[in-house]
Amino acid sequence: MTDIERVDALDKVTGRALYVYDLKFPGMLYAALVKSTVPHGIIKKVDPSRALAREGVEAVITGSQLSHVRAGIYIQDRTPMAAEKVRYLGEPVAAVLARDLRSAREAAEMVEVDYHELSAVVDPREALREGAPLVHEKLQEYHRYQEIKPLPNSNVANVFRLRKGDAQSILQRSDLVVEDTYTEAMISHAYMEPMSVIAWWNPDGTLELWTSAQSPFAVRNLLSKALELSESRIVVHVPYVGGGFGGKAGLHLELLVALLSKAVGGRPVKLTLSREDNFYVAPSKVGVSAEGKVGLSKEGKILALMVNYLVDAGAYADYAVNVGKTMGYIGAGPYDVPNVWIDSTTVYTNKPFATAFRGFGILEAHWVVERLLETASRKLGVDPVQFRLMNRLRPGSTTSTGQRITEGSGDLAKCLQVAADMVGWGSRKSSSHPTYVGRGVALAMKGPSVPPYNSAQAYLKFNEDGTLDVSVGTTEIGQGTMTSIVQLVAEEFGIQPNKVRVDLVKDTSRSAYTWQTVGSRSLFYDGNAVLAAVDDAKSQIRRIASKVFNVEEEEISIGGGKVFVKGGSRALDLKDVVMGYVTANGNVIGSPVVGRGSFVVPDLTYLDSQGQGNPFPVITFGAQSVEVEVDVLTGVVKVNKYVGVFDLGRVVNRGLAMDQLVGGAVMAISLALNESIKFDEGGAILNPNLVDYKVAEIGDVNDNLIGVFLENPDPKGPRGARGIGENALLGIPAAIGNAIYDAIGVSVRDLPITPERLWREIRAQRPELLEV
Amino acid sequence: MKVIEQEQKAKVRYKINGQQYETEVEPRRLLVHVLRELGFTGVHIGCDTSHCGACTIIMDGKSVKSCTILGVEADGSEILTIEGLAQGEKLHPIQEAFWEKHGLQCGYCTPGMIMQSYWLLKNNPNPSEEEIKEGISGNLCRCTGYQNIIDAIKLAAERMKGQ
Numbered sequence: 001m002t003d004i005e006r007v008d009a010l011d012k013v014t015g016r017a018l019y020v021y022d023l024k025f026p027g028m029l030y031a032a033l034v035k036s037t038v039p040h041g042i043i044k045k046v047d048p049s050r051a052l053a054r055e056g057v058e059a060v061i062t063g064s065q066l067s068h069v070r071a072g073i074y075i076q077d078r079t080p081m082a083a084e085k086v087r088y089l090g091e092p093v094a095a096v097l098a099r100d101l102r103s104a105r106e107a108a109e110m111v112e113v114d115y116h117e118l119s120a121v122v123d124p125r126e127a128l129r130e131g132a133p134l135v136h137e138k139l140q141e142y143h144r145y146q147e148i149k150p151l152p153n154s155n156v157a158n159v160f161r162l163r164k165g166d167a168q169s170i171l172q173r174s175d176l177v178v179e180d181t182y183t184e185a186m187i188s189h190a191y192m193e194p195m196s197v198i199a200w201w202n203p204d205g206t207l208e209l210w211t212s213a214q215s216p217f218a219v220r221n222l223l224s225k226a227l228e229l230s231e232s233r234i235v236v237h238v239p240y241v242g243g244g245f246g247g248k249a250g251l252h253l254e255l256l257v258a259l260l261s262k263a264v265g266g267r268p269v270k271l272t273l274s275r276e277d278n279f280y281v282a283p284s285k286v287g288v289s290a291e292g293k294v295g296l297s298k299e300g301k302i303l304a305l306m307v308n309y310l311v312d313a314g315a316y317a318d319y320a321v322n323v324g325k326t327m328g329y330i331g332a333g334p335y336d337v338p339n340v341w342i343d344s345t346t347v348y349t350n351k352p353f354a355t356a357f358r359g360f361g362i363l364e365a366h367w368v369v370e371r372l373l374e375t376a377s378r379k380l381g382v383d384p385v386q387f388r389l390m391n392r393l394r395p396g397s398t399t400s401t402g403q404r405i406t407e408g409s410g411d412l413a414k415c416l417q418v419a420a421d422m423v424g425w426g427s428r429k430s431s432s433h434p435t436y437v438g439r440g441v442a443l444a445m446k447g448p449s450v451p452p453y454n455s456a457q458a459y460l461k462f463n464e465d466g467t468l469d470v471s472v473g474t475t476e477i478g479q480g481t482m483t484s485i486v487q488l489v490a491e492e493f494g495i496q497p498n499k500v501r502v503d504l505v506k507d508t509s510r511s512a513y514t515w516q517t518v519g520s521r522s523l524f525y526d527g528n529a530v531l532a533a534v535d536d537a538k539s540q541i542r543r544i545a546s547k548v549f550n551v552e553e554e555e556i557s558i559g560g561g562k563v564f565v566k567g568g569s570r571a572l573d574l575k576d577v578v579m580g581y582v583t584a585n586g587n588v589i590g591s592p593v594v595g596r597g598s599f600v601v602p603d604l605t606y607l608d609s610q611g612q613g614n615p616f617p618v619i620t621f622g623a624q625s626v627e628v629e630v631d632v633l634t635g636v637v638k639v640n641k642y643v644g645v646f647d648l649g650r651v652v653n654r655g656l657a658m659d660q661l662v663g664g665a666v667m668a669i670s671l672a673l674n675e676s677i678k679f680d681e682g683g684a685i686l687n688p689n690l691v692d693y694k695v696a697e698i699g700d701v702n703d704n705l706i707g708v709f710l711e712n713p714d715p716k717g718p719r720g721a722r723g724i725g726e727n728a729l730l731g732i733p734a735a736i737g738n739a740i741y742d743a744i745g746v747s748v749r750d751l752p753i754t755p756e757r758l759w760r761e762i763r764a765q766r767p768e769l770l771e772v
Numbered sequence: 773m774k775v776i777e778q779e780q781k782a783k784v785r786y787k788i789n790g791q792q793y794e795t796e797v798e799p800r801r802l803l804v805h806v807l808r809e810l811g812f813t814g815v816h817i818g819c820d821t822s823h824c825g826a827c828t829i830i831m832d833g834k835s836v837k838s839c840t841i842l843g844v845e846a847d848g849s850e851i852l853t854i855e856g857l858a859q860g861e862k863l864h865p866i867q868e869a870f871w872e873k874h875g876l877q878c879g880y881c882t883p884g885m886i887m888q889s890y891w892l893l894k895n896n897p898n899p900s901e902e903e904i905k906e907g908i909s910g911n912l913c914r915c916t917g918y919q920n921i922i923d924a925i926k927l928a929a930e931r932m933k934g935q
Binding site: 655 | 808812813814815816817818819820821823824826853854855857858863867868870871872874876877878879880881882883886901905906908909911912913914915916917918919920921922
């Protein structure tokens with residue numbers, strides 16, 4: 001397939017692309033949030049009088065005024081703002097609505113709130129202790145999904161269990177048992193566009209929203225439940241979105257802004273977060289600590305794996321309980337392990353809450369599994385690449401949930417061999433004190449973490465000149481799926497891509513449906529749906545043409561913008577058929593063509609009580625390798641070279657796939673080496689801005705980033721394709737950790753691997769390296 | 773220099789993308805907000821701390837993060853924003869290069885990146901890779917990993933040589 005150009009680029013390079021941040025409506029009010037100054041406390045009094053007296057201020061709405069409405073995707077554990085008590089420092093307790101943003105923000109400073117402060121719990125391990133302060137006292141009363149099981153009178157939001165075989169007793173009989181503990185910091189998505197929402201109620205009771213969200217249909221669905229309003233009475237518009245990375249999935253500020261608008265008679269209300277507010281009020285990535293244990297035979301076969309994950313959700317469960325669950329059910333990841341025992345416990349703490357993040361728990365699990373297995377292979381004295389080849393999943397084996405791997409799942413062994421070869425595995429390394437070179441590999445495996453019923457629609461309609469308009473439900477958040485959709489449709493009809501228009505911005509009342517824009521599912525689900533719509537349109541075209549040419553439908557071909565009889569010379573332009581063919585006397589054969597398609601994977605299952613079942617609609621395998629340079633005197637790690645090899649089944653647009661691979665690699669290197677949201681003991685964020693919270697800058701990156709795609713088609717994929725967006729990150733932190741061990745024999749267990757941390761590990765594990 | 777009271781508005785004049793604008797601004801209002809209110813919403817806000825560079829514009833020939841200066845400070849200056857870079861339908865070579873080389877994904881940092889690249893190439897029409905990195909080190913991108921941005925600037929430099 002030949003790449004086409006990005007269909008969203010012209011808007012973006014000219015500054016014409018509009019984000020919610022840029023939108024304005026007549027009579028619009030601006031909202032600013034009054035945020036809690038304590039991490040945990042009863043709200044005694046909210047006094048808005050000074051704020052209300054300020055010029056430009058129209059209203060102050062408190063959390064208790066909106067406390068009749070509850071939200072939360074898996075557990076309805078939150079109200080639009082804190083009502084009776086605050087559960088984290090920075091939690092909104094009131095909102096000021098004013099005629100301009102500055103008045104709103106200044107007045108927000110003037111709202112006085114009295115708290116009766118409660119003891120707070122910031123550390124997730126503390127949260128598990130008997131007698132720890134409870135973040136949610138009435139946890140068991142909340143509405144929730146059946147599968148999520150909070151423990152009453154505790155801070156436990158959910159415990160996910162996976163049991164395959166009998167790991168506990170096999171571990172006792174293994175030749176070698178290796179155990180270790182790992183941690184991973186909470187991090188910020190740091191998408192460049194802060195969250196922004198506008199809500200406006202129509203006089204007929206319809207709620208219109210403009211939001212910088214990844215998943216407009218999820219916003220609609222969750223709002224519908226929270227507001228008890230039918231979905232057709234909610235119209236969610238998503239214009240261009242300035243990055244999401246999971247942070248803009250689900251329902252966030254939309255419910256609050258809808259209620260604020262309602263409180264002022266339906267006038268349009270806009271809430272745009274400052275970057276600092278975005279650190280506090282918008283959710284982040286979960287924090288993790290994990291105890292892992294692996295048992296092996298002396299030949300190097302993995303016999304059993306046990307991991308106990310503790311997942312820090314912050315004050316509300318949001319997606320974190322499902323992230324914790326997914327961390328659990330990926331189990332041993334890309335390895336064929338007969339006995340797997342996983343507990344993944346998601347706990348509440350008095351911190352800003354967490355949500356989905358690119359990789360959705362599976363990223364976190366890769367750090368644990370790949371570091372633990374590396375340590376095991378080194379202890380056994382087996383080459384880490386050979387060890388992985390020996391223990392990998394292959395056709396016929398099953399994942400930790402018992403899902404079967406087939407030939408159609410791709411070639412994991414080849415991915416690893418290429419990644420190892422290209423990074424120079426086994427070749428000489430030139431280290432000279434104090435700089436040491438090391439290489440590391442890791443496997444990568446992920447499918448979309450989705451409910452079995454998740455699905456997509458697509459439709460396309462022809463215009464009078466033979467051009468066509470296509471609609472899918474997924475959003476353009478930078479990943480480029482819309483371009484791939486246009487490319488698929490243009491190729492199917494053999495027409496120029498500029499004759500295909502796709503709905504780059506969404507309106508839930510007009511756009512085709514898709515469940516969510518998450519999990520690297522869009523090309524797979526929306527791509528399949530759009531190909532079904534193409535097939536539907538083609539069969540209508542064939543029916544018309546068969547009558548025009550007086551041949552069987554099977555004899556009609558479509559391509560090159562033409563409709564023709566196979567092997568014959570008779571052909572019609574698409575435009576002469578797609579609105580119905582008009583005969584010489586004015587009669588019409590057929591009628592305008594509208595293609596409709598949809599897609600679901602019918603045989604997925606919920607996981608049973610042992611964590612067994614078929615959760616993944618598609619799995620993408622890959623392997624990632626790095627070469628690093630470690631300065632032992634400073635603890636600074638530089639990634640000299642990165643190789644990512646993924647079996648994408650079929651590459652639709654090579655440039656876009658490579659963009660995901662490279663952009664994902666840089667994000668993963670950044671989070672592995674630099675990124676953490678730092679809290680003080682009272683739950684305040686010490687780095688709530690992009691100066692102190694470091695994301696990769698251009699100077700941090702070298703251009704030695706190599707991507708290789710294998711193409712063993714997936715029988716269920718659109719033209720055989722699989723997803724890549726999230727997978728691009730998975731193995732990189734562990735590959736870096738493994739390379740550090742390869743370089744200096746020092747084991748790192750905690751992310752991020754900051755220079756200070758690594759230097760301390762060197763001092764503890766290899767003090768002789770620091771001797772001058 | 774004008775002396776203005778705290779809440780008093782000051783009359784300012786700018787030439788933006790070749791057109792004259794006259795407006796009144798509060799003394800403490802940042803240029804980025806003034807520009808956005810005048811309709812130049814391609815000037816983005818990403819961080820509020822002068823770090824991300826999404827608001828980069830050209831002011832009197834220099835690249836400026838428009839969140840680091842006040843609207844009143846810019847009085848009388850000539851400003852170029854992303855909206856003024858193309859000549860009608862004809863894109864500037866830097867815009868073309870960012871498009872062709874996929875120097876963007878979500879697009880939010882793109883206007884700032886392009887304006888900073890414009891300034892870089894104006895001052896150094898033939899930059900080395902290191903000079904490119906140095907030149908746009910004040911602009912953050914969370915999506916691309918920067919490789920394609922560097923490639924785009926190289927391509928633009930190549931094309932602009934012929935002009």
